[in-house]
Amino acid sequence: MLHYSPMENMQQRLLDIFNMLLESFGKRNWWPGETELEIIIGAVLTQNTSWKNVEKAIDNLKRHNAMDIDSLFKMDRETLALIIKSSGFYNIKSIRLKNIINVIYNEYSSNIIKLKNIYIWDVRERLLKINGIGKETADSIILYALDKPIFVVDVYTKRFLRNHRLYSEENDYDTIQRFFMKNLPNDTYLFNEFHALIVYLGQNFCKKVPFCNKCPLNKDLI
DNA sequence: CACCAGGCAAGTA
DNA sequence: TACTTGCATGGT
Numbered sequence: 001m002l003h004y005s006p007m008e009n010m011q012q013r014l015l016d017i018f019n020m021l022l023e024s025f026g027k028r029n030w031w032p033g034e035t036e037l038e039i040i041i042g043a044v045l046t047q048n049t050s051w052k053n054v055e056k057a058i059d060n061l062k063r064h065n066a067m068d069i070d071s072l073f074k075m076d077r078e079t080l081a082l083i084i085k086s087s088g089f090y091n092i093k094s095i096r097l098k099n100i101i102n103v104i105y106n107e108y109s110s111n112i113i114k115l116k117n118i119y120i121w122d123v124r125e126r127l128l129k130i131n132g133i134g135k136e137t138a139d140s141i142i143l144y145a146l147d148k149p150i151f152v153v154d155v156y157t158k159r160f161l162r163n164h165r166l167y168s169e170e171n172d173y174d175t176i177q178r179f180f181m182k183n184l185p186n187d188t189y190l191f192n193e194f195h196a197l198i199v200y201l202g203q204n205f206c207k208k209v210p211f212c213n214k215c216p217l218n219k220d221l222i
Numbered sequence: 223c224a225c226c227a228g229g230c231a232a233g234t235a
Numbered sequence: 236t237a238c239t240t241g242c243a244t245g246g247t
Contacts, residue, residue: 042228043228046228047230048226049244050226050244050245050246051227051228052246053227053244054228085244086245087243088227088242088243088244089230089241089243089244091243092243093242096230132229132231134229134230134231135229135230136228136229137229154228156228195228202228
């Protein structure tokens with residue numbers, strides 16, 4: 001039976017862990033991507049896929065001069081699918097990219113800045129109505145492309161909470177997101193860096209076993 | 223060879 | 236609501 005940290009200490013505890021991770025690993029400079037559109041496309045292509053494969057697909061889009069809304073809007077879905085082939089699930093992902101591109105083209109005049117001007121929870125609601133955009137993808141877009149303060153929850157986040165006895169990973173997505181956002185300052189930079197550090201921790205430590213002796217947070221573990 | 227990766231939606235009970 | 240399955244390439 002796991003036991004979790006007392007909630008009255010949670011705010012300081014999370015900040016301490018964040019500072020420890022930042023000091024150990026340094027800034028992660030997320031999201032890798034030159035433009036808002038590139039971040040949005042990367043968020044869709046990386047669904048259950050390693051980032052390495054996504055990078056190849058993004059490079060391929062650039063080689064085809066297709067890294068812009070109008071080109072992607074006009075392109076056949078089948079053509080788009082072949083260009084992003086290396087990212088896997090390329091048929092369904094070509095549909096998903098088309099879906100969000102169509103919304104940006106038709107509702108926001110191909111102008112992603114207009115999305116930035118919408119209230120954070122309203123733009124989240126709109127993104128979640130798009131077939132192929134779930135909570136993690138929507139929140140990644142909002143945080144990393146639209147530069148708005150929202151906490152992204154993924155499988156690494158849940159393992160992190162479990163490994164450090166902070167909160168039950170059995171809670172649903174929105175509940176875990178609220179846990180972070182209630183216990184941290186509402187700061188875009190903090191949410192950006194924290195999520196990236198949690199992913200870095202998960203990808204480089206504690207892969208198979210929950211606790212390895214190389215983990216910089218070991219002194220924080222029970 | 224098996225297994226996994228920065229998820230999501232649709233189908234089933 | 237809770238659980239299962241399809242989607243698919245590329246690295247280890």
